[in-house]
Amino acid sequence: EPEVTQTPSHQVTQMGQEVILRCVPISNHLYFYWYRQILGQKVEFLVSFYNNEISEKSEIFDDQFSVERPDGSNFTLKIRSTKLEDSAMYFCASSEIVGTVEQYFGPGTRLTVT
Amino acid sequence: SQKIEQNSEALNIQEGKTATLTCNYTNYSPAYLQWYRQDPGRGPVFLLLIRENEKEKRKERLKVTFDTTLKQSLFHITASQPADSATYLCALDGPGGGADGLTFGKGTHLIIQP
Secondary structure (H helix, E strand, C coil): CCCEEEECEEECCCCCCCEEEEECCCCCCEEEEEEEEEECCEEEEEHHHHEEEEEEEEECCCCEEECCCCCCCEEEEEEECCHHHHHHEEEEEEECCCCCCCCCEECCCCEEEC | CCEEECCCCCEEEEEEEEEEEEEECCCCCCCCCEEEECCCCCCEEEEEECCCCCCCEEEEEEEEEEECCCEEEEEEECCCCCCCCCEEEEEEEECCCCCCCCCCCEEEEEEECC
């Protein structure tokens, strides 16, 4: 069964450094998403992406964040100048078409900022 | 903004009984309501979606109801098994349809005791 994959599974970085989290969505899906989950907290929406542009973003997704689909398979989240409070699980998700709104999540990348 | 409340942080149920989880929401009239399962350290897994014009949806041992007047959804697991132990998340769609991110509740931690 097709699934969303994410790399790395765990990333440790120092405060102020840049990180890139990578995702490979399900191949025939058109909508891509990033969410984060701080330990013990709820899953929070960051950004959605469709047709090579951002469709919607939350208040969390400020200028520190950017997304890109550099080729036909990868979808990346870049966090510039990381802060301690960026430590969280980051989940990528994808969905198939408009109106089929169930989302399929990857296993997540645990980001630890020290 | 949308607010989602799920009934408790932990729910203990005896194996074989029916587990009932509650999701209440305010400040919004969603077109869909979804339920996801999340295991520790993993991404959410889609279970069921119910639309605003549907009262009830079933899938195997799962049943979801949706009362748009009460702004409430109930999620039932019949003949519960220890393998059903997980955190169950309620999620609402955004106002823009398929491209919007989901708003999640904090989840109910369900423990099925043998």
